[in-house]
Amino acid sequence: QAGLTQPPSVSKGLRQTATLTCTGNSNNVGYQGAAWLQQHQGRPPKLLSYRNNNRPSGISERFSASRSGNTASLTITGLQPEDEADYYCSAWDNSLSARVFGGGTKLTVL
């Protein structure tokens, strides 16, 4: 199945703002938005946001998501060392009747 497109890596400085992108099509991201997951090395993924900018309880307000057309974005403000992780976007594809993931973006906090 065709997946979502994410840049492989992003590097930003401490306390800066990082914006990660995820591009799909009108059957997935463009249809109902994307969910964002954070994964630290050796740990299972954790849901950060869903349906564009809804955060599960306990997720910091420093994480905010948005969508424009077929591209979803995750913005992380006030970067902290613990934000260094892999970030994945995900969406259900109505045409494929399948869940699709992006390849992941490795965020490095300098």
Added chain:
Amino acid sequence: EVQLLEAGGGLVQPGGSLRLSCAASGLIFHNYAMSWVRQAPGKGLDWVSTISGSGGSTYYAESVKGRFTISRDNSRNTLFLQMNSLRAEDTAVYYCAKDQVLGHYGLDVWGQGTTVTVSS
């Protein structure tokens, strides 16, 4: 607190079979679709399969269709993944995850994963 606990991983030869299970607690199990997602060593997340809350609808990635079968036992709050004709490229950590809503939103609870290694 919702918890998911996978079991059943291990080392299997190419062409062999394995059955994974995922025990769920802290939720009304039959109300939720459930999914399996895998992650090969050093690679990204790869969706494998999803099953509706009743078990009446199932969905598979093309790479596993015809080889893997997802099922659930709602009386035991348990999700299963029967894996047949295993290949080296099926080697991965397999996670079970809870869907927020079938076909919508995201996967909001994840297990710790169980490791499957396909090798001779």
